[in-house]
Amino acid sequence: MSKENTDKKMFERYEFRNIHMEEISQAAEIEKICFPPNEACTYKHMEERIKKARELFLVAVDRDTGKIVGFLNGLATNREHLTDDFFEDADVHEADGRNIMLLGLDVLPEYRCQGLARELMRQYLEREKQKGRKRVVLTCLPDKVRMYEKFGFEDHGIGESVWGGEAWYEMSIILNE
Template sequence: MSITFQPARPADLPAIMAIEHAGFTPAEAASQASMAARIAAYPETFITAHQAGRLVGYVVGPAIQRRHLTDDLFEIAQPNSKTAPYLAILSLAVAPEVHGQGIGSALLAALSDLGKRQHRRGLTLTCLAKLVPFYTRNGFVSDGQSASTHAGEVWFDMVKQL
Protein backbone atom coordinates (compact mmCIF):
# COMPACT_ATOMS: atom_id res chain seq x y z
CA MET A 1 0.00 0.00 0.00
CA SER A 2 1.36 3.44 -0.85
CA ILE A 3 2.43 6.01 1.73
CA THR A 4 1.95 9.74 1.29
CA PHE A 5 3.69 12.43 3.31
CA GLN A 6 2.53 15.87 4.38
CA PRO A 7 3.40 18.49 6.99
CA ALA A 8 1.75 18.02 10.38
CA ARG A 9 -1.40 20.06 10.99
CA PRO A 10 -3.13 20.94 14.26
CA ALA A 11 -6.02 18.64 13.27
CA ASP A 12 -3.54 15.72 13.27
CA LEU A 13 -2.78 16.11 16.98
CA PRO A 14 -5.15 13.39 18.32
CA ALA A 15 -3.75 10.75 15.90
CA ILE A 16 -0.17 11.87 16.58
CA MET A 17 -0.69 11.60 20.34
CA ALA A 18 -2.21 8.12 20.06
CA ILE A 19 0.87 6.95 18.14
CA GLU A 20 3.22 8.81 20.54
CA HIS A 21 1.72 7.06 23.56
CA ALA A 22 1.83 3.67 21.84
CA GLY A 23 5.51 4.08 20.95
CA PHE A 24 7.05 5.70 24.01
CA THR A 25 6.90 5.20 27.77
CA PRO A 26 5.02 7.87 29.73
CA ALA A 27 8.36 9.38 30.81
CA GLU A 28 9.67 9.49 27.21
CA ALA A 29 6.48 10.64 25.47
CA ALA A 30 5.85 14.26 24.61
CA SER A 31 2.90 15.96 26.21
CA GLN A 32 -0.02 17.07 24.07
CA ALA A 33 0.90 20.73 24.71
CA SER A 34 4.52 20.08 23.69
CA MET A 35 3.48 18.27 20.51
CA ALA A 36 1.04 21.07 19.60
CA ALA A 37 3.86 23.58 20.08
CA ARG A 38 6.08 21.53 17.75
CA ILE A 39 3.41 21.50 15.04
CA ALA A 40 3.09 25.27 15.35
CA ALA A 41 6.82 26.03 15.54
CA TYR A 42 8.17 23.81 12.77
CA PRO A 43 5.47 22.26 10.58
CA GLU A 44 7.83 22.17 7.58
CA THR A 45 10.07 19.63 9.38
CA PHE A 46 7.28 17.73 11.16
CA ILE A 47 6.29 15.13 8.58
CA THR A 48 3.30 12.82 8.83
CA ALA A 49 2.85 9.56 6.93
CA HIS A 50 -0.57 8.53 5.64
CA GLN A 51 -1.75 5.19 4.33
CA ALA A 52 -5.24 4.79 2.87
CA GLY A 53 -6.10 8.26 4.17
CA ARG A 54 -5.09 7.47 7.77
CA LEU A 55 -2.17 8.98 9.71
CA VAL A 56 0.13 6.04 10.51
CA GLY A 57 3.38 7.68 11.56
CA TYR A 58 5.40 10.84 11.90
CA VAL A 59 8.88 12.26 12.33
CA VAL A 60 9.63 15.55 14.11
CA GLY A 61 12.90 17.23 13.09
CA PRO A 62 13.52 20.83 14.17
CA ALA A 63 16.57 22.62 12.79
CA ILE A 64 19.42 23.09 15.28
CA GLN A 65 22.95 24.49 15.30
CA ARG A 66 24.69 21.58 17.09
CA ARG A 67 25.71 18.10 15.88
CA HIS A 68 23.92 16.50 18.86
CA LEU A 69 20.54 17.36 20.29
CA THR A 70 20.15 18.52 23.87
CA ASP A 71 17.35 17.78 26.32
CA ASP A 72 16.00 21.35 26.21
CA LEU A 73 14.74 20.62 22.69
CA PHE A 74 12.13 18.28 24.19
CA GLU A 75 10.72 21.18 26.22
CA ILE A 76 11.06 24.29 24.05
CA ALA A 77 9.78 24.53 20.47
CA GLN A 78 11.31 27.43 18.56
CA PRO A 79 10.88 28.18 14.85
CA ASN A 80 13.43 26.62 12.49
CA SER A 81 16.48 28.62 11.51
CA LYS A 82 17.11 28.52 7.76
CA THR A 83 20.86 28.35 8.41
CA ALA A 84 20.99 25.69 11.15
CA PRO A 85 23.04 22.78 9.80
CA TYR A 86 21.19 19.86 11.43
CA LEU A 87 17.66 18.52 11.76
CA ALA A 88 17.25 16.95 15.21
CA ILE A 89 14.82 14.06 15.30
CA LEU A 90 12.82 14.37 18.51
CA SER A 91 10.30 11.65 17.66
CA LEU A 92 9.95 8.98 15.03
CA ALA A 93 6.90 6.84 15.65
CA VAL A 94 4.71 4.47 13.67
CA ALA A 95 1.30 3.05 14.61
CA PRO A 96 1.76 -0.46 16.08
CA GLU A 97 -0.60 -2.09 13.58
CA VAL A 98 1.65 -1.08 10.66
CA HIS A 99 5.05 -1.90 12.18
CA GLY A 100 7.34 -3.81 9.85
CA GLN A 101 6.04 -2.16 6.66
CA GLY A 102 8.99 0.22 6.21
CA ILE A 103 7.09 3.33 7.25
CA GLY A 104 9.74 4.42 9.78
CA SER A 105 12.49 4.10 7.17
CA ALA A 106 10.34 5.94 4.63
CA LEU A 107 9.83 8.81 7.10
CA LEU A 108 13.59 9.01 7.67
CA ALA A 109 14.14 9.10 3.90
CA ALA A 110 11.54 11.86 3.53
CA LEU A 111 13.22 13.94 6.25
CA SER A 112 16.64 13.30 4.66
CA ASP A 113 15.32 14.50 1.30
CA LEU A 114 13.87 17.60 2.94
CA GLY A 115 17.15 18.25 4.74
CA LYS A 116 19.04 18.07 1.45
CA ARG A 117 16.60 20.49 -0.20
CA GLN A 118 17.08 22.85 2.74
CA HIS A 119 20.89 22.50 2.46
CA ARG A 120 21.30 20.95 5.92
CA ARG A 121 24.50 19.12 6.83
CA GLY A 122 22.82 16.16 8.51
CA LEU A 123 20.21 14.57 10.72
CA THR A 124 20.87 13.94 14.41
CA LEU A 125 19.02 12.01 17.12
CA THR A 126 19.33 10.10 20.33
CA CYS A 127 18.02 6.56 20.66
CA LEU A 128 18.01 3.62 23.02
CA ALA A 129 20.63 0.90 22.46
CA LYS A 130 18.02 -1.48 21.03
CA LEU A 131 17.34 0.98 18.17
CA VAL A 132 20.96 1.59 17.13
CA PRO A 133 20.81 -1.22 14.49
CA PHE A 134 17.64 0.26 12.92
CA TYR A 135 19.20 3.70 12.58
CA THR A 136 22.47 2.20 11.33
CA ARG A 137 20.52 0.43 8.55
CA ASN A 138 19.09 3.86 7.67
CA GLY A 139 22.49 5.51 7.23
CA PHE A 140 23.16 6.85 10.72
CA VAL A 141 26.50 6.45 12.51
CA SER A 142 26.80 6.20 16.29
CA ASP A 143 28.75 8.93 18.06
CA GLY A 144 28.56 6.93 21.31
CA GLN A 145 26.64 7.46 24.51
CA SER A 146 24.73 10.73 24.69
CA ALA A 147 24.84 13.30 27.48
CA SER A 148 21.02 13.23 27.42
CA THR A 149 19.25 12.21 30.61
CA HIS A 150 15.76 12.45 29.09
CA ALA A 151 13.30 10.13 30.88
CA GLY A 152 16.15 8.71 32.98
CA GLU A 153 17.30 6.49 30.09
CA VAL A 154 20.72 5.81 28.54
CA TRP A 155 20.71 7.29 25.03
CA PHE A 156 23.09 7.07 22.08
CA ASP A 157 23.89 9.93 19.71
CA MET A 158 23.33 9.01 16.06
CA VAL A 159 24.15 11.24 13.07
CA LYS A 160 23.47 10.89 9.37
CA GLN A 161 25.46 13.14 7.06
CA LEU A 162 23.53 14.53 4.12
Protein backbone atom coordinates (compact mmCIF):
# COMPACT_ATOMS: atom_id res chain seq x y z
CA MET A 1 0.00 0.00 0.00
CA SER A 2 1.38 3.43 -0.92
CA LYS A 3 2.09 6.13 1.63
CA GLU A 4 -0.68 8.23 0.09
CA ASN A 5 -3.23 5.42 0.57
CA THR A 6 -1.99 4.83 4.13
CA ASP A 7 -2.37 8.55 4.94
CA LYS A 8 -5.85 8.59 3.37
CA LYS A 9 -6.94 5.60 5.46
CA MET A 10 -5.55 7.27 8.61
CA PHE A 11 -7.68 10.37 7.99
CA GLU A 12 -10.72 8.30 7.09
CA ARG A 13 -10.49 6.40 10.38
CA TYR A 14 -9.41 9.22 12.72
CA GLU A 15 -10.14 12.87 13.29
CA PHE A 16 -7.12 14.87 14.46
CA ARG A 17 -7.88 18.03 16.45
CA ASN A 18 -7.32 19.94 19.69
CA ILE A 19 -8.84 18.46 22.81
CA HIS A 20 -12.20 19.75 24.07
CA MET A 21 -12.67 20.74 27.71
CA GLU A 22 -15.32 18.07 28.23
CA GLU A 23 -12.73 15.40 27.29
CA ILE A 24 -10.49 15.85 30.33
CA SER A 25 -11.77 12.63 31.94
CA GLN A 26 -11.12 10.65 28.77
CA ALA A 27 -7.56 11.97 28.54
CA ALA A 28 -6.86 11.24 32.22
CA GLU A 29 -8.19 7.69 31.83
CA ILE A 30 -6.07 7.05 28.73
CA GLU A 31 -3.02 8.34 30.62
CA LYS A 32 -3.70 5.81 33.42
CA ILE A 33 -3.88 3.02 30.86
CA CYS A 34 -0.73 4.06 28.98
CA PHE A 35 1.59 4.83 31.89
CA PRO A 36 2.31 3.11 35.21
CA PRO A 37 0.96 4.90 38.32
CA ASN A 38 4.33 6.46 39.23
CA GLU A 39 4.57 8.10 35.78
CA ALA A 40 0.96 8.88 34.83
CA CYS A 41 -0.39 12.40 34.98
CA THR A 42 -3.15 12.81 37.57
CA TYR A 43 -6.62 14.04 36.67
CA LYS A 44 -5.85 17.34 38.45
CA HIS A 45 -2.63 17.91 36.50
CA MET A 46 -4.30 16.88 33.22
CA GLU A 47 -7.11 19.35 33.85
CA GLU A 48 -4.63 22.16 34.61
CA ARG A 49 -2.62 21.43 31.44
CA ILE A 50 -5.72 21.41 29.28
CA LYS A 51 -7.00 24.66 30.79
CA LYS A 52 -3.61 26.38 30.32
CA ALA A 53 -2.51 24.94 26.98
CA ARG A 54 -5.44 23.28 25.21
CA GLU A 55 -3.90 24.26 21.86
CA LEU A 56 -0.94 22.00 22.68
CA PHE A 57 -3.11 18.87 22.99
CA LEU A 58 -3.52 17.02 19.71
CA VAL A 59 -5.99 14.15 19.94
CA ALA A 60 -6.87 11.31 17.57
CA VAL A 61 -10.56 10.44 17.70
CA ASP A 62 -11.87 7.16 16.30
CA ARG A 63 -14.57 8.26 13.84
CA ASP A 64 -16.58 5.06 14.47
CA THR A 65 -16.79 5.43 18.27
CA GLY A 66 -16.30 9.19 18.74
CA LYS A 67 -13.78 8.43 21.49
CA ILE A 68 -10.22 9.65 21.89
CA VAL A 69 -7.79 6.80 21.19
CA GLY A 70 -4.52 8.72 21.44
CA PHE A 71 -3.05 12.11 22.10
CA LEU A 72 0.11 14.16 22.35
CA ASN A 73 0.45 17.04 24.78
CA GLY A 74 3.00 19.59 25.88
CA LEU A 75 3.70 23.00 27.32
CA ALA A 76 5.48 25.95 25.69
CA THR A 77 8.50 27.56 27.30
CA ASN A 78 11.69 29.46 26.60
CA ARG A 79 13.62 26.96 28.71
CA GLU A 80 15.89 24.46 26.94
CA HIS A 81 15.52 21.30 29.07
CA LEU A 82 12.58 19.28 30.34
CA THR A 83 12.51 19.19 34.13
CA ASP A 84 10.01 17.57 36.47
CA ASP A 85 8.15 20.80 37.24
CA PHE A 86 6.60 20.67 33.74
CA PHE A 87 4.75 17.48 34.74
CA GLU A 88 3.30 19.00 37.92
CA ASP A 89 2.84 22.73 37.31
CA ALA A 90 0.98 23.99 34.25
CA ASP A 91 1.84 27.54 35.33
CA VAL A 92 5.32 27.07 33.81
CA HIS A 93 3.58 27.26 30.40
CA GLU A 94 4.61 30.36 28.43
CA ALA A 95 2.13 30.63 25.55
CA ASP A 96 4.66 32.38 23.30
CA GLY A 97 7.59 30.17 24.34
CA ARG A 98 9.96 29.20 21.55
CA ASN A 99 10.22 25.55 22.68
CA ILE A 100 7.70 22.82 23.42
CA MET A 101 8.21 20.32 26.23
CA LEU A 102 6.29 17.18 25.27
CA LEU A 103 4.73 15.62 28.34
CA GLY A 104 3.10 12.55 26.89
CA LEU A 105 2.38 10.51 23.81
CA ASP A 106 -0.52 8.20 24.66
CA VAL A 107 -2.07 5.62 22.35
CA LEU A 108 -4.49 3.02 23.68
CA PRO A 109 -3.01 -0.49 23.41
CA GLU A 110 -5.58 -1.75 20.91
CA TYR A 111 -4.67 1.13 18.54
CA ARG A 112 -0.89 0.67 18.64
CA CYS A 113 1.31 -0.60 15.79
CA GLN A 114 -0.90 1.06 13.16
CA GLY A 115 1.08 4.27 12.62
CA LEU A 116 -1.12 6.39 14.88
CA ALA A 117 1.71 7.58 17.18
CA ARG A 118 3.80 8.48 14.12
CA GLU A 119 0.90 10.44 12.60
CA LEU A 120 0.17 12.28 15.85
CA MET A 121 3.84 13.24 16.08
CA ARG A 122 4.09 14.24 12.40
CA GLN A 123 1.08 16.53 12.67
CA TYR A 124 2.15 17.97 16.02
CA LEU A 125 5.66 18.81 14.81
CA GLU A 126 4.36 20.35 11.59
CA ARG A 127 1.80 22.43 13.46
CA GLU A 128 4.38 23.76 15.93
CA LYS A 129 6.88 24.43 13.14
CA GLN A 130 4.24 26.55 11.38
CA LYS A 131 3.78 28.51 14.63
CA GLY A 132 7.49 29.33 14.54
CA ARG A 133 8.55 27.15 17.47
CA LYS A 134 12.27 26.47 17.62
CA ARG A 135 12.49 23.02 19.12
CA VAL A 136 10.53 20.20 20.72
CA VAL A 137 11.97 18.34 23.71
CA LEU A 138 10.80 15.09 25.28
CA THR A 139 12.00 12.51 27.74
CA CYS A 140 11.61 8.77 27.39
CA LEU A 141 12.77 5.50 28.85
CA PRO A 142 15.52 3.54 27.04
CA ASP A 143 13.09 1.23 25.24
CA LYS A 144 11.49 4.20 23.41
CA VAL A 145 14.69 5.97 22.27
CA ARG A 146 14.80 4.15 18.92
CA MET A 147 11.14 4.96 18.18
CA TYR A 148 11.70 8.67 18.74
CA GLU A 149 14.89 8.58 16.66
CA LYS A 150 12.74 7.22 13.80
CA PHE A 151 10.50 10.28 14.29
CA GLY A 152 13.59 12.50 13.82
CA PHE A 153 14.54 13.21 17.44
CA GLU A 154 18.17 13.32 18.58
CA ASP A 155 19.17 11.45 21.75
CA HIS A 156 21.06 13.60 24.28
CA GLY A 157 21.50 10.85 26.88
CA ILE A 158 20.17 10.88 30.43
CA GLY A 159 18.46 14.20 31.17
CA GLU A 160 17.58 16.09 34.35
CA SER A 161 14.16 14.50 34.89
CA VAL A 162 13.71 11.82 37.53
CA TRP A 163 9.91 11.79 37.17
CA GLY A 164 8.36 8.69 38.71
CA GLY A 165 11.72 7.59 40.11
CA GLU A 166 13.11 6.85 36.65
CA ALA A 167 16.19 7.96 34.70
CA TRP A 168 14.89 9.53 31.48
CA TYR A 169 16.64 10.10 28.18
CA GLU A 170 16.21 13.64 26.89
CA MET A 171 15.62 13.97 23.18
CA SER A 172 14.91 16.92 20.91
CA ILE A 173 14.16 17.91 17.36
CA ILE A 174 14.87 21.29 15.75
CA LEU A 175 11.86 22.77 13.96
CA ASN A 176 13.20 26.22 13.06
CA GLU A 177 16.71 27.65 13.39
